[in-house]
Amino acid sequence: MLKNLIEQARVLPGEVERLTLKLYETKQRLHTLLEDKAKLEAQVAGEVAGETDGNGKKRYPNEEARKAEIAKRLAANEIYQANEEAVKQAREEAVALEAKLDRARYQHRTATTLLNLLASAIQAGRKDIEEAILSSTEAAKREAAKKFVEGVKEIAKGNGSSNGNGNGNGNSLKEAKVTVLEARPGKSEGTIRAYCQTEEGEKVAVYAKNSTGKKLAAAIGEAVALKFKEMDHGWFAVSIN
Incomplete structure (x- = not known):
């Protein structure tokens, strides 16, 4: 168990970085594919709108007729259909990479915490806590579970890391300069989730809401200064300059 924890703490940061970069590249590829798709749609729409019959009249005078013809031509366009398939694959790959990245981050965080x-x-x-951490059997872990919680609190107090509510310094603001690599809406309404790179080269997920979120979304490719709180899954920005 201890060997596995040490190995995870050593190896997973590199895996997180690899997955972050691969996810960024996949999303860039998806962005390019979507741009190509939009260009093809605009091209076909222009052709349909400008097409006339032998008398010089619009062949498709109303919107419904134009939409039907555009859909028909796009369905028969091999380049467009290949692009559609590539978009689907890129989206599926991005979802899979996000799941792997979240898992790698969780495993690394768990290993270092333990x-x-x-x-x-x-x-x-505290032998009871050692047993709870290093045990390879679920029965032994359950046996030590009650003492484990009490021991964590005692150790935190002994190391001076408690502030009376068990959160340590988790609520204090920190500052950092980062480059915003990519940003998109988060799962919660009004939230922006961005992937950023610190001055040390570390990739980190940064979340922000409301006006701070808008600033973050508008800063793709730029270096910004953040004030943030650390969370389990990244940083929560409270201001951006």
């Missing part, structure tokens, strides 16, 4: 807790448990002489 290793830090193990070190604190050893210093505090």
Whole structure:
């Protein structure tokens, strides 16, 4: 168990970076494909709108007729259909990569948290917590579960990391300069989720809402200064300059 935790803490940061870059490349490819799709649609729409009969009259005078003809021509356009398939594949790949990235981040966060807790448990002489962390059986983990929670609180107090509510310094604001690589709407209404790169080269997910979210979405490709709170799944920006 300990060997696995150490290996995950060592290897997963590189895996997170690899997946982040691959996801960024996939989304860039998807963006290009969607642009090509829009160009083809505009081209066909222009052809249909400008087409006339032998008397010089519009062949498709109303919108309904034009839409039907556009759909018919696009369905018969091999380039457009190949683009549609490529868009579908890119979207599916992006979804799969996001799932892998979230899992790798979770595994790395869990491994480092358990290793830090193990070190604190050893210093505090808490064998029950060591057993809970290193046990390879679910029965042993359940046996140590109650003492585990109590031990975590005691260790936190002993290390001076508690502020009275068990959150440590989690609510304090931090500052960083990042380059915004990509931004899109988050799952919650009014939320923007961006992938950013720090000055040290680390890739991080940054979330923001309302006016801060709009600034973040408008800053793709730019370097910005953030004030943020750290969360389990990334940073939550409270201001951006």
